[in-house]
Amino acid sequence: MKRIGVGLLGFGTVGGGVYNALQSQEDVILKRTETLFEVRSILVKEKEKERAVKGVQSLITTDFDRVLEAGVEVIVEAIGGTEPARMYVERALEAGCHVVTANKELMAKHGVQLERLARDRKVQILYEASVGGGIPVLGTMGHFLKANRVHRISGILNGTTNYILTRMSREGVSFAEVLAEAQQKGYAEADPAADVDGFDAVYKLAVLCRLAFETEVPVGQILREGIRDITPEELELARKLGYAVKLLATGEQYGEKGPVSLGVGPTLLPLSHPLAGVDGVYNAIHLEGDVVGDVTLVGRGAGEKPTASAVVEDLCNLYRLPSPRLPLSGEPLLLPAGEAGGSRFIFMKLRDREVPEPEQLCRSLEGIGLEVVDAVSAHGGVAFILRRWDPSHTSIVVTEPGLELSRITSRPIQGVNLSQERQPEMEGVV
Amino acid sequence: MKRIGVGLLGFGTVGGGVYNALQSQEDVILKRTETLFEVRSILVKEKEKERAVKGVQSLITTDFDRVLEAGVEVIVEAIGGTEPARMYVERALEAGCHVVTANKELMAKHGVQLERLARDRKVQILYEASVGGGIPVLGTMGHFLKANRVHRISGILNGTTNYILTRMSREGVSFAEVLAEAQQKGYAEADPAADVDGFDAVYKLAVLCRLAFETEVPVGQILREGIRDITPEELELARKLGYAVKLLATGEQYGEKGPVSLGVGPTLLPLSHPLAGVDGVYNAIHLEGDVVGDVTLVGRGAGEKPTASAVVEDLCNLYRLPSPRLPLSGEPLLLPAGEAGGSRFIFMKLRDREVPEPEQLCRSLEGIGLEVVDAVSAHGGVAFILRRWDPSHTSIVVTEPGLELSRITSRPIQGVNLSQERQPEMEGVV
Numbered sequence: 001m002k003r004i005g006v007g008l009l010g011f012g013t014v015g016g017g018v019y020n021a022l023q024s025q026e027d028v029i030l031k032r033t034e035t036l037f038e039v040r041s042i043l044v045k046e047k048e049k050e051r052a053v054k055g056v057q058s059l060i061t062t063d064f065d066r067v068l069e070a071g072v073e074v075i076v077e078a079i080g081g082t083e084p085a086r087m088y089v090e091r092a093l094e095a096g097c098h099v100v101t102a103n104k105e106l107m108a109k110h111g112v113q114l115e116r117l118a119r120d121r122k123v124q125i126l127y128e129a130s131v132g133g134g135i136p137v138l139g140t141m142g143h144f145l146k147a148n149r150v151h152r153i154s155g156i157l158n159g160t161t162n163y164i165l166t167r168m169s170r171e172g173v174s175f176a177e178v179l180a181e182a183q184q185k186g187y188a189e190a191d192p193a194a195d196v197d198g199f200d201a202v203y204k205l206a207v208l209c210r211l212a213f214e215t216e217v218p219v220g221q222i223l224r225e226g227i228r229d230i231t232p233e234e235l236e237l238a239r240k241l242g243y244a245v246k247l248l249a250t251g252e253q254y255g256e257k258g259p260v261s262l263g264v265g266p267t268l269l270p271l272s273h274p275l276a277g278v279d280g281v282y283n284a285i286h287l288e289g290d291v292v293g294d295v296t297l298v299g300r301g302a303g304e305k306p307t308a309s310a311v312v313e314d315l316c317n318l319y320r321l322p323s324p325r326l327p328l329s330g331e332p333l334l335l336p337a338g339e340a341g342g343s344r345f346i347f348m349k350l351r352d353r354e355v356p357e358p359e360q361l362c363r364s365l366e367g368i369g370l371e372v373v374d375a376v377s378a379h380g381g382v383a384f385i386l387r388r389w390d391p392s393h394t395s396i397v398v399t400e401p402g403l404e405l406s407r408i409t410s411r412p413i414q415g416v417n418l419s420q421e422r423q424p425e426m427e428g429v430v
Numbered sequence: 431m432k433r434i435g436v437g438l439l440g441f442g443t444v445g446g447g448v449y450n451a452l453q454s455q456e457d458v459i460l461k462r463t464e465t466l467f468e469v470r471s472i473l474v475k476e477k478e479k480e481r482a483v484k485g486v487q488s489l490i491t492t493d494f495d496r497v498l499e500a501g502v503e504v505i506v507e508a509i510g511g512t513e514p515a516r517m518y519v520e521r522a523l524e525a526g527c528h529v530v531t532a533n534k535e536l537m538a539k540h541g542v543q544l545e546r547l548a549r550d551r552k553v554q555i556l557y558e559a560s561v562g563g564g565i566p567v568l569g570t571m572g573h574f575l576k577a578n579r580v581h582r583i584s585g586i587l588n589g590t591t592n593y594i595l596t597r598m599s600r601e602g603v604s605f606a607e608v609l610a611e612a613q614q615k616g617y618a619e620a621d622p623a624a625d626v627d628g629f630d631a632v633y634k635l636a637v638l639c640r641l642a643f644e645t646e647v648p649v650g651q652i653l654r655e656g657i658r659d660i661t662p663e664e665l666e667l668a669r670k671l672g673y674a675v676k677l678l679a680t681g682e683q684y685g686e687k688g689p690v691s692l693g694v695g696p697t698l699l700p701l702s703h704p705l706a707g708v709d710g711v712y713n714a715i716h717l718e719g720d721v722v723g724d725v726t727l728v729g730r731g732a733g734e735k736p737t738a739s740a741v742v743e744d745l746c747n748l749y750r751l752p753s754p755r756l757p758l759s760g761e762p763l764l765l766p767a768g769e770a771g772g773s774r775f776i777f778m779k780l781r782d783r784e785v786p787e788p789e790q791l792c793r794s795l796e797g798i799g800l801e802v803v804d805a806v807s808a809h810g811g812v813a814f815i816l817r818r819w820d821p822s823h824t825s826i827v828v829t830e831p832g833l834e835l836s837r838i839t840s841r842p843i844q845g846v847n848l849s850q851e852r853q854p855e856m857e858g859v860v
Contacts, residue, residue, distance in 0.1 A: 021577070021721050024720075024721070025577045025578070025579075025720075025721060028576075028577060028578075028579055028686075029576065029577050032576050032577075032756060033576055134721075134722040134723060134725060135725060136570055136574035136725070139570075139573065139574050140566055140569075140570070140574075143569065143573065143747065143750070143751065144558075144566035144569050144570075144743050144747075145743070146458075146459065146462050146463055146743060146746045146747075146750070147451070147455045147458060147459050147462075147739065147742045147743050147745075147746055148455070148458075148739060148743075149455075149458055256458075272709065272710075274708075274712070274728050276707075277706075277707035278704075279702065280702075282704070289739070290454075290455075291451050291454070291455060291564075291735050291736075291738060291739035291742070292564040292729070292730075292735070292736055292739035292740075293564055293729065293730045293733070293735060293736050293739075294729060294730070295564060295565060295566070295727065295728070295729040296726075296727070296728040296729065297725065297726070297727055297728075298704050298725070298726040298727075298728065299722070299723065299724060299725040299726065300722075300723045300724070303723070305721050305722070305723060306721075306722055306723050308721060309577065309578060309719070309721035309722035309723075310722075312577045312721070313574050313575070313576060313577055313578075315577075316576045316577055317573065317574075317576075320573070320576070320752055321573065321751060321752070322750055322751070326462060
C-alpha cells in the first residue's frame with residue numbers, strides 16, 4: 001500500500017466534495033489501486049468560517065507554505081478563477097508536486113505554460129473535472145483515441161444555459177423569466193454573464209481543442225455568442241423544422257496540423273443528432289474521429305459529486321496511467337467559424353402580425369435567387385432554412401419587399417452532414 | 431521506436447478493417463505512441479479466396495502454428511464464435527502473446543478462464559471491441575471509474591434490434607416487415623435469432639457486468655427476451671404515455687459484493703432518459719456510479735471501422751496502460767430481474783374493436799385494487815402503467831370483466847427513479 005499526502009486548496013463546494021469523496025471511497029480506492037490518499041492540509045481564505053465538513057479544523061491553514069510543508073505529493077486546486085490559483089499551481093509544480101484541478105479558466109488561459117512547467121519538473125497536471133464535470137472526456141481523448149485523428153468536437157458544455165433553453169423550449173417561457181427563476185433558486189449566478197454569454201463554454205472548448213488538435217487557440221480569439229436573444233418562438237419554429245437549438249461549442253480541424261475553427265453560439269442540430277436530446281443540466285461532448293466515427297459522452301456537467309468524482313479519478317490515475325499529453329505543434333491558422341456554404345436557419349419576427357404563408361415566402365425568396373429548404377410560420381414569426389448560405393443573404397432577406405421585420409436572427413446548423421453520412425450504413429435511420 | 435509483430439486471425443470485415451486501420455493510422459500511432467505495429471501473419475480458412483485487401487498474399491496462411499512462428503507479440507482474434515477462436519486464443523496466451531479480440535461470445539462464455547490464463551502468463555487480453563463497437567466503455571470502467579462503485583448498467587447493445595424498433599416506431603410498420611427489408615438489404619442476418627432474440631445483447635451484458643461488479647454471471651442464467659412480439663401499436667401507446675421501448679440490457683448490484691440481477695428484454699424508458707433518444711444503429715451504455723452520478727456513452731456499435739478502431743486502440747494500450755482487470759470476488763447471489771414493486775407497463779390488444787375510455791378503465795382497475803398511473807387507448811389497443819406492480823396483477827387484469835383480450839403484454843420500466851433523482855438538483859428538468 002502506498003500512502004499519498006494530498007494538499008487541498010479551497011474548501012467550498014468542489015474542495016469539500018473532494019474531501020468527502022476521499023473518505024467515502026477510501027476502501028474502494030485502496031482495494032483497486034493499493035493507494036491511500038490522505039488530505040494533510042487545507043488552504044482556506046478565512047480560518048474561522050463555519051464548515052459543512054466536520055473534523056478538519058486541525059488541517060486548515062491560510063498560509064500556502066504550510067500546505068507545501070505538510071508532506072504532500074499532490075495539490076488539488078479547488079479555488080477557481082485565475083489568481084491566486086495560477087500562482088499556487090505554479091508554485092506547487094515548481095516544488096515537484098503533481099496537480100489536479102477543476103479550474104477551466106485557469107487551464108484555458110494558462111494551460112500551455114503550466115503543462116510545460118509540469119513536464120520540466122517531471123510531474124503531471126490533470127484537469128478532467130474542468131470540462132464536463134464527471135464526464136471522462138479528457139481521459140477518453142488522451143487514452144482511447146490515440147489511433148484516431150479527431151477532426152471535430154461539438155459540445156453542450158454549460159449546464160445553466162442548457163437548463164434555461166430546455167425550459168424555454170418545453171414551457172414556452174421567455175429567457176428573462178427562466179433566468180430570474182433560476183437565479184432565485186440558486187441554479188444561476190447573480191451575475192449570469194459567465195454562463196449565458198458563453199464565457200464558461202469558451203474556456204472548456206479551448207481546453208478540449210488544445211488536447212484534440214494538439215495546438216493552442218487563445219480564448220480571446222474564439223468566437224463567442226450567448227443565448228440572451230433567443231425567444232421561445234424561435235425555439236418552437238426551429239423544432240417545427242426538425243431542429244433543436246443548443247448553445248453549442250464547436251471545434252473543427254481541417255486536415256492534420258491544418259487550420260482550425262472554434263466557436264460557441266446558439267446552433268441548430270437535427271433532432272436525430274446525438275446532442276439534440278441532451279436536455280436540462282446535462283452536458284455532452286460529441287467527438288468525431290477518422291476511424292471510430294462519432295462517440296458521444298453524456299453526464300452531469302457540474303455539481304459537488306460529479307466534479308469530486310473527476311478529481312478523485314484523476315488522483316488515482318496520477319499513479320496508474322502515463323501522462324496523456326502530447327507536445328503541441330505550432331500556432332494554427334485560425335479560420336472564422338460559421339463560414340458560408342453550409343445551411344443556415346433564419347428566424348424573422350414581423351412587425352405586422354400578418355404572417356406570410358410559408359409556401360408563398362419560399363417562392364418569393366427563390367424568386368430573388370435564394371435556395372430555401374423549408375419554411376414555417378407561427379405567432380407573428382417566420383423561419384426557414386437557406387441552403388448554400390452566404391452572409392450577404394441576410395441583408396437580401398431584410399430588404400425583401402412586403403415583409404416588415406422587427407427582428408432577424410440567423411443561426412448556423414451543425415450535424416446535417418453527419419446525418420447524411422449515416423444513411424448509407426442503414427438507410428432510413430438518421 | 432518499438433516494432434511490434436501482430437498476428438491476425440480471420441480476415442473478414444473485422445480482420446480486414448484492422449489491417450486497413452493499421453495502415454491508414456500508422457503515422458498517427460507512431461507519432462503518439464512511438465510504436466509501429468506490423469502485421470506479420472494472417473490466418474484464414476481458405477487460402478485462395480479473393481480478398482478485398484490487396485498485397486497481403488505473402489502473409490496469408492491456413493496454419494495457426496505458422497502465425498505463432500512469424501515473430502508476433504500480439505494476436506488479434508477476428509474469427510468470431512467460440513471454436514476454434516477459443517482454442518487459438520488459449521494457445522496464443524500460453525505462448526506468451528498478448529491477445530486483442532472483438533469476440534463477445536468468446537469473452538462472455540470463456541472470459542474468466544482466458545483472463546486467468548493471461549494473468550498466469552503475465553500477458554494481457556483486451557476486448558474493447560466486443561461491446562459497443564467503437565464506444566470505449568470497457569476502458570472507461572477499467573480506468574476512469576476506479577473510485578466509483580458502479581451499481582447499475584443499462585445498455586442498448588444491439589444495433590440491429592434498435593434499428594428495427596426505431597423504424598417500427600417512426601413508420602408504424604410491423605416487426606416482420608422491417609426485418610424482411612433489413613435482411614434483404616443485408617442489415618440483418620438470414621437467421622436473425624442472435625439479434626432479435628437477445629443472445630448478442632446477453633453476451634455483451636455478461637462482459638460488462640463481470641467487469642463492473644467484479645463477479646461472473648453465466649450467460650445461461652441471464653434473463654433473455656427478444657423483440658418479436660412487439661407491435662407498432664404498443665410502441666405508439668407507450669410513447670403517448672411518455673416512454674420509449676428499447677431492447678434494454680440491464681445489470682444491477684445491490685451493495686458491494688451484494689446480489690446481482692441481469693436481464694435483456696423490451697423495456698420502457700421515460701422519454702427524458704439519456705438512452706430513450708438513442709435511435710437507429712447507435713448503441714449506448716448508461717453507467718450509474720455512487721459518486722459520478724450517471725454517465726452515458728453513445729456510438730456506433732458495429733461496422734468495420736468502429737470495430738477496427740476499438741481493436742487498434744486496444745493494441746496501443748497494451749503497451750501504454752496497466753491492465754484494467756481486477757480479480758473477481760466469489761459467486762454472486764443472482765436475483766431474478768424484473769421483480770415486483772416497481773412500475774409496469776401493460777399493453778392489451780382487445781378482441782372487440784370497442785376500446786374503453788382510458789378514464790373509465792382507470793376507475794374500473796382501481797376498483798379492483800390496482801394503482802393505475804395513466805392510461806391511453808387507440809387502434810383497438812389500450813395501455814396503462816401500474817404502480818407497485820406484482821406478477822399476479824397481470825392475471826387480475828386479464829379477468830377484468832368487460833374486456834375481451836386477444837393479447838396482453840407486460841413490460842418493466844427503467845430509469846423512473848433516475849428522473850426523480852434529477853429533480854432536486856434542478857426542478858422542472860427531468
